[in-house]
Amino acid sequence: MLALVYFAWVRESIGRDEERIERPAPGATVADLIAELAGRGGGYAQALSDPTKLRAAIDQRFVSLDTVIGDAREVALFPPVTGG
Amino acid sequence: MKRIAIQPQDFDVAAELSALESLGGGGVASFTGVVRGEGGLIALELEHYPAMTQGQVDRIVDEAMARWPLLGVSVIHRFGRLEPGARIVFVGTASRHRAAALESCAFLIDWLKSHAPFWKKEHFEGGATSWVAARAEDEAKAQGWKG
Numbered sequence: 001m002l003a004l005v006y007f008a009w010v011r012e013s014i015g016r017d018e019e020r021i022e023r024p025a026p027g028a029t030v031a032d033l034i035a036e037l038a039g040r041g042g043g044y045a046q047a048l049s050d051p052t053k054l055r056a057a058i059d060q061r062f063v064s065l066d067t068v069i070g071d072a073r074e075v076a077l078f079p080p081v082t083g084g
Numbered sequence: 085m086k087r088i089a090i091q092p093q094d095f096d097v098a099a100e101l102s103a104l105e106s107l108g109g110g111g112v113a114s115f116t117g118v119v120r121g122e123g124g125l126i127a128l129e130l131e132h133y134p135a136m137t138q139g140q141v142d143r144i145v146d147e148a149m150a151r152w153p154l155l156g157v158s159v160i161h162r163f164g165r166l167e168p169g170a171r172i173v174f175v176g177t178a179s180r181h182r183a184a185a186l187e188s189c190a191f192l193i194d195w196l197k198s199h200a201p202f203w204k205k206e207h208f209e210g211g212a213t214s215w216v217a218a219r220a221e222d223e224a225k226a227q228g229w230k231g
Contacts, residue, residue: 057136060136067107083200
């Protein structure tokens with residue numbers, strides 16, 4: 001299983017802050033995962049249909065969307081950060 | 085000295101500065117971010133990624149300590165609901181050299197803005213809400229410290 005966590009408007013659109021899914025196929029990237037989740041429609045499509053608005057972290061490290069998920073335990077999807 | 089705190093509660097700027105001053109370097113620089121109450125804003129809600137935030141801020145502080153000769157760094161970042169006038173973030177640096185203290189303080193706040201996993205939601209009078217959009221200008225400032 002793979003843990004997914006969502007933040008900010010991604011979390012609000014999807015309507016949950018975390019979930020567990022079957023592991024994606026070997027070689028699947030974060031972008032592949034986003035496309036698959038967007039295909040669920042509804043809030044997922046609303047949050048994830050434009051990947052240019054999204055950023056990601058794998059196991060609590062920022063990664064680009066073309067990063068292979070590999071044996072990661074947690075993938076986080078969120079908008080660009082606005083701290084400080 | 086390295087102090088990092090990610091917390092909902094307020095902090096005492098004078099106490100933070102005193103701790104940095106007591107390191108004996110002779111130079112202390114700091115930045116305090118405060119919620120602006122413009123445009124009918126009644127509160128900012130700060131969300132973060134608890135499993136990641138401390139480690140990520142720690143990496144940013146280590147980067148500053150590797151680049152400048154610093155005796156101490158303090159970073160405090162609040163989360164939760166903050167009203168206009170409330171402190172959001174504190175960055176303080178201590179060094180024997182004023183340029184190191186000032187430059188590393190600017191670097192830290194620029195990097196926190198674009199490299200720490202926080203998101204701000206604005207709450208306005210009348211109930212409207214809006215997620216703050218990242219500014220290209222902030223990312224450009226952070227990138228400007230590279231190399």
